[in-house]
Amino acid sequence: MALAWAGAVHADLLRHCAAPPVLDAAQQDRLFRFAALVRDELAAAGAPAVLVARAGTDLQRFGLRHSHAGISLRASPNTPWSVRQLYDDCDAARPRLFDQGLPGFVLGGASPDEGHVVLWLLPDDAAQALAAAALDDRRALALLGGTYSANAHAWSTTYQNCNQWVAELLAAAWGAAASGPDARGQAQRWLRAEGYAPTRVEVANPLVLLAGAVLPWLHTDDHPPGAVQRGQFDVSLPASIGAFVQRRFPASRRISLCHDRVQMVVRPGWGDDPPVDAGCRAGDGDRVIRFDAAPLPFSGA
DSSP states (O other), X not given: OOOOOSSSXXXXXXXXXXXXXXXXXXXXXXXXXXXXXXXXXXXXHTOSEEEEEEOOSOOGGGTOOOOEEEEEETTOSXXXXXXXXXXXXXXXXXXXXXXXXXXXXXXXXXXXXXXEEEEEEOOHXXXXXXXXXXXXXXXXXXXXXXXXXXXXXXXXSSOBOHHHHHHHHHHXXXXXXXXXTTHHHHHHHHHHHTTOOOEEEEOOOTHHHHHHHHOTTXXXXXXXXXXXXXXXXXXXXXXXXHHHHHHHOXXXXXXXXXXXXXXXXXXXXXXXXXXXXXXXXXOTTOEEEETTSOOOOOOOO
């Protein structure tokens, strides 16, 4: 998702509906090998559905790494482990659902020279329920909003961003009725009752109001006026989803993966990640795969 509010109109905002950058051969090779590594971790998990997020829009200024979440599905109608996600259809000016292969998902990262992906592995019952909800087109589409907003308020149905659709699908999978014209409202009420907490992003620069007025994928009218004046936006982000999963399912597992131009790193567990500006840094207990080692095979789109 595209989400950037601070300062003058940042380049990230302008790239939201732009064509992806042209990659050289080395960049393509690294991204395909990183996608193969992510695929291998998904396959090893043995689950029908895995929550996945990547670093897309650069959110370092807010102390955040991951910006865009989806559900990777073993039985995807596209190819195994494709990611079912919401995206902003810029031409039609509305959100849509899309099944994207892992290479394409990884390609959507903020930089071809550094990428970050996180997997949340659920207990079997929760993963089965999530797979059933995600693969049920009727339920998945019932939760699709009509208008996209990158900074959509988490407790409003006026707009929707990619992470809010994922959060509301979790509600449909794990307890909310989520059907009929009030499907999103039902899902949000369930999330509130179960302690889901959106991420509060604090913006110091008042030019956010200008950005919200001129860019069609940013809005402020769904947020409380007082919060907008204080520069406080309560938004669903991957951090919100990860925290909810960890609290609701203490037996769940997390795997963080990253790459730079030299290596790929796999970090298991819920431990602290390096600071968001630290790059792809390995720590104790991490697995490191250098790009000058033998390549990983990739089968699938």
